[in-house]
Amino acid sequence: MTQMQAKQILVPVALTALGAAALYGGALNTGPYWQVVALTLAMWIALIQSWSVFSGLTGYISLGHAVAYGLGAYLMATQFREYPVWVLVPAGGLLAGAFALIVAIPVLRIRGPYFVILTFGLSELVKFALLRLETALGASSRLLFGAPGTVELLTWMIALAAAATLLRHFVGISRFGRGLIAIREDETAAETLGVPVTRYKVLAFALSAVIPGMVGAVMALRSTYFEVLQVFSPTLSFTIVTMAIIGGSGDARGPVLGALFLVSLSEGLRGASPQLYLVLLGICLIAFVLFAPNGLTGLLSGRRK
Amino acid sequence: MLDTLLSGQLLFSVAVLGALYALIGLGLNLVFGTMRLLNIAHGDFLMLGAYSGFWWFTLTGISPLIALPLTALGGAAIGLTLYALVFRQQLAKGLDPAVIEARSLLLFFGISVVIQNLTAMAFTATPRAYRHLDTVYQLGETAMTGNRIATLIVALTILGAMLVFLNRTLFGMEIKALIQHREAARIVGININRVQMVSIAVGFGTVAISGSLLSMTEQVTPFMGFRFTIAAFVVIIMGGLGNILGGIVAGFLLAIIEIYAVTIFSAEARSILIYGAFVAILIISPQGLLGRARR
Numbered sequence: 254m255t256q257m258q259a260k261q262i263l264v265p266v267a268l269t270a271l272g273a274a275a276l277y278g279g280a281l282n283t284g285p286y287w288q289v290v291a292l293t294l295a296m297w298i299a300l301i302q303s304w305s306v307f308s309g310l311t312g313y314i315s316l317g318h319a320v321a322y323g324l325g326a327y328l329m330a331t332q333f334r335e336y337p338v339w340v341l342v343p344a345g346g347l348l349a350g351a352f353a354l355i356v357a358i359p360v361l362r363i364r365g366p367y368f369v370i371l372t373f374g375l376s377e378l379v380k381f382a383l384l385r386l387e388t389a390l391g392a393s394s395r396l397l398f399g400a401p402g403t404v405e406l407l408t409w410m411i412a413l414a415a416a417a418t419l420l421r422h423f424v425g426i427s428r429f430g431r432g433l434i435a436i437r438e439d440e441t442a443a444e445t446l447g448v449p450v451t452r453y454k455v456l457a458f459a460l461s462a463v464i465p466g467m468v469g470a471v472m473a474l475r476s477t478y479f480e481v482l483q484v485f486s487p488t489l490s491f492t493i494v495t496m497a498i499i500g501g502s503g504d505a506r507g508p509v510l511g512a513l514f515l516v517s518l519s520e521g522l523r524g525a526s527p528q529l530y531l532v533l534l535g536i537c538l539i540a541f542v543l544f545a546p547n548g549l550t551g552l553l554s555g556r557r558k
Numbered sequence: 559m560l561d562t563l564l565s566g567q568l569l570f571s572v573a574v575l576g577a578l579y580a581l582i583g584l585g586l587n588l589v590f591g592t593m594r595l596l597n598i599a600h601g602d603f604l605m606l607g608a609y610s611g612f613w614w615f616t617l618t619g620i621s622p623l624i625a626l627p628l629t630a631l632g633g634a635a636i637g638l639t640l641y642a643l644v645f646r647q648q649l650a651k652g653l654d655p656a657v658i659e660a661r662s663l664l665l666f667f668g669i670s671v672v673i674q675n676l677t678a679m680a681f682t683a684t685p686r687a688y689r690h691l692d693t694v695y696q697l698g699e700t701a702m703t704g705n706r707i708a709t710l711i712v713a714l715t716i717l718g719a720m721l722v723f724l725n726r727t728l729f730g731m732e733i734k735a736l737i738q739h740r741e742a743a744r745i746v747g748i749n750i751n752r753v754q755m756v757s758i759a760v761g762f763g764t765v766a767i768s769g770s771l772l773s774m775t776e777q778v779t780p781f782m783g784f785r786f787t788i789a790a791f792v793v794i795i796m797g798g799l800g801n802i803l804g805g806i807v808a809g810f811l812l813a814i815i816e817i818y819a820v821t822i823f824s825a826e827a828r829s830i831l832i833y834g835a836f837v838a839i840l841i842i843s844p845q846g847l848l849g850r851a852r853r
Contacts, residue, residue, distance in 0.1 A: 314660070359841045366596050366659040371840045373598075374788060378833035385826060487784075491671060498664065528675040535671035542664045543644065 265422045265505065272509075273415040280407060288403045292475065294516045295407070295414040297496060299468050301508035302417035304493045306424050307461035309502030311454060312437035313361070316490045317372035320379050321349035321462035323485035325469030327383070330395045330479035338401060342409060342470045349466025354459040361454045364440065373487070380485035387481055400474040409471045417464045422505040424460070433457055488531070495538045501548025510549040566700035568821060572813045574706045577713035580809025582768045582786055583793030584720060584802065585761035589637075591737035591800035592757040594655045595645060595662040599670035600790050601783030603762055606673065607633055607769025608778045609681065615688050622690070622770045623708055633766025634759035640669070641758045649754065670783075677780035685777040705774035712771060716764060717806060724802055733757055737800045785832065792836045 280291035300318065308315045325345030332341055356375065363371050387393060424430045432453045435443035444450045473479055492515065500511025515534075522530045545552055562568070586600045610629040611622030622629070644665060648658065691704035724730035735743040736753050744750055768786075776782070792812055797804030812835070819831045 314664075363840055365656050366663045367840055369660075369663055370596070370598065370791060371837065374791075374833050374836040374840070377788070378830065378837055381829040381833060385830060388826070491667065494664075495668075526679065528679045531675040532672050532679070535668040535675070538668035539644075539665055539672075542661055542668070543648075546661075 261426050266419065269415050269418050269422075272418075273411050276414075277407065277411050281404065285403065288407055290516065290520060292403065292407050292410050293519075294512055295410040296468055296472065297492075297512035297515055298414040298509055299410065299417040299464055300489075300493050301496050301500065301511055302414070302421040302505065303461045303464040303468075305461075305497055305502045305505075305508050306417075306421050307433075307457045308494075309421075309497060309507070310425065310430055310433035310437065311457060313364075313454070313458075314369045314494060315372045315458075315461075316369055316487075316494060317376040318462070318465050318493050319485050319487060319489040320376045321353065321465035322469035322472070322489060323380070323383075323481070324349045324352055325466035326473035326479060326484045327469075327481075328466075329470040329473040330397060333397050333400075333474075338405075338474065342467050345470030346463040346467035349469070350459045350463040353462035354455065357455040357458045358451075361451070361458060373490070376485065376487070376490060380481060383485065384481045393480070395479040397474060397477045397479070400477045403475075406471055406475050410468070413464055413467055413471070418505050418509070420460070420464070421508065424457070425504060429453060429456070492534065495534055497548075498546075499537055499541050499548055501550035501552075503547065503550050503554075507548055507550045514549065563818065563821070566698060568817055570700055570702055570706075570710075572810070572817045574710045574713075575817060576810035576813030577710055577717065578768055578772065578809075579789055579793050579812050580717055580806040581713045581764055582790045583797065583805045583809050584717065585763075585765040585768075586790040587761075587794045587797070587800060587802060587805045588733070588757045589761040590794065591802075592733060593645065593649055593662075593754055594658045595666070596659050597666050597761075598663060598787055598791075599666040599673060599783075600765060601785065601787030602670050602673045603633060603636065603765045603783075604769035604772070604786050605677065605778070605780065605783040606636070607766030608773035608776075608782065609677065609769075610766065611770035611773035612686055612688060612778050615690055616686075622773060623712065626712070626767055626770055629766050629770045630763035634763040637758040637762030638755060641755060645758075646751070646754075670787075674780050674783070681780065683780055685779045687777045688773075690774050703775075709771040709774065713768070716767065720760075720764075721803070721806075729753075729756070734802075737802075785829070788832055788836055792832065792839060795836075795839050 276291050276295065280288045300322070304315065304318050307313065325342075325348065328345045328348050329341050332344075336344075360368070360371060360375065424433070432443065432448040432450075435446070435448050436450055436454065440450060469484070473484075496511035496515050497508060498511075499514055500507035500509070502508070518533065518537075519530060522533070541548060547555075582600070582604060586597055589595050589597050589600075607629050610632060611625065614620050614622050614625040614629075645662070648661060648665075653661075691708060693704045695702050695704065695707065722730075724734055732743070732748045732753050733756065735746070735748060736750065736757075740750075743753075789812060793808045794805050796811065797806070797808035812832075815835060816828060816831060820828055823831075
């Protein structure tokens with residue numbers, strides 16, 4: 254194994270395993286409060302890394318990841334009595350991935366900002382359509398009885414966060430990932446050079462929806478309560494994008510930094526109104542877009558140079 | 559059935575909603591057309607206009623219609639402030655339009671979240687409404703409330719005035735020139751900065767007016783705006799981005815679709831329909847159904 258391979262494979266795997274073990278061990282030894290914080294942190298890492306697999310690499314900003322999360326949660330909420338958790342969590346991921354695959358072909362024809370607003374409109378469309386379905390079924394909200402405890406959910410979530418981090422890293426350094434970056438830089442040129450643009454985009458889009466679907470399934474167990482308007486929330490998509498931009502999406506470190514930033518902010522504002530929290534988040538987004546478009550990782554590597 | 563569908567009642571509803579959609583779309587179109595800014599906070603500025611109408615009426619008893627000029631000035635002032643603080647520098651960098659579109663989208667996204675939540679902190683999220691000019695006038699079979707007649711008249715007047723302004727005055731033609739070809743407009747000596755400032759002032763002023771008009775007939779909440787942002791995007795994409803007249807036609811088209819769908823199906827179909835129309839239009843024809851403004 255060359256030194257290059259070691260740097261690209263062994264180091265990230267070791268760092269991810271170390272981070273996951275530290276988070277898990279730390280949370281288990283500090284009691285319920287920190288377990289919830291660790292769960293939240295792992296959730297955001299998993300969501301932002303997955304988002305970054307598609308949007309960070311291709312530059313197609315998706316505001317629709319709440320749909321993947323919501324579909325996973327919906328599957329869990331409706332099937333919890335019928336199937337065990339270890340079946341439903343992966344199934345939630347497959348459902349989200351399959352949905353993304355179906356919508357990808359028409360949606361990914363649209364480029365640039367129109368793609369962004371399209372994903373947002375699409376996610377609202379799915380939300381209202383599902384709301385109508387639930388109303389027709391007479392189920393305005395669903396309760397999940399006998400959901401597993403925090404530690405089991407934490408185990409799932411840290412595994413998902415680690416998987417998403419490694420996925421983001423290995424896609425990023427693969428030929429596939431280079432193709433996605435080429436699409437971001439100049440889609441027409443990439444196509445001319447032989448990058449299978451459509452296939453790559455569709456694949457990355459579906460891939461980036463799988464883990465959010467699984468995260469949604471786990472989080473449905475956490476809240477033990479499912480309501481369409483709450484789960485398919487535009488705020489979720491917004492937060493993912495904001496954190497990804499604040500963290501920077503150059504590599505797999507950015508989403509971790511973004512998630513750490515978010516969780517520190519929300520823990521620091523515990524007790525303050527959720528509106529104040531969102532106002533600050535909005536201001537952070539504006540500030541980063543204006544002054545540090547490459548995010549925290551960009552700022553850090555800028556210092557070093 | 560056909561009688562119901564062609565009834566004066568429905569046609570009146572279409573006219574009122576269509577005029578509002580056309581006015582809301584016009585503001586978005588001007589800001590996008592001249593500067594390529596994708597203002598997805600457009601509906602939130604409408605919401606601020608609606609609160610302006612509500613507070614004028616509730617605190618001072620002054621009709622929101624009388625206060626319209628002040629509401630419009632307030633909207634224009636917010637637009638100019640944002641322009642001076644944020645967008646002027648971004649536009650002056652001579653970036654690629656695609657970069658400006660993408661950045662402005664993210665910036666307005668942040669602005670939208672900030673405005674919505676600041677409003678909710680200031681005024682609470684409780685829906686608010688008031689009764690003003692709600693006398694019913696009967697014209698044959700058609701019943702019309704005074705506030706909706708006023709909405710229709712004001713919106714049509716402003717739309718008419720805007721068309722005259724854009725087509726018949728020198729300054730209006732400078733705006734259209736900038737929409738059609740930025741570089742050529744610069745070369746023939748148009749003061750780009752001034753045209754941009756007027757466009758943003760007019761765009762934000764008219765959307766504030768739409769909000770104030772709407773507050774007479776709909777509940778006002780901090781989160782009411784997003785539906786209208788989407789409607790405005792449907793309108794300007796359907797009418798052709800930057801195409802002012804196309805946008806006005808599209809405003810009425812969207813109103814026809816919405817009013818008839820609600821009548822034929824149910825009120826709950828409204829959201830599904832608006833977002834459905836939005837998704838369908840973007841996928842089928844992102845360049846617009848009624849033709850794009852030449853640039």
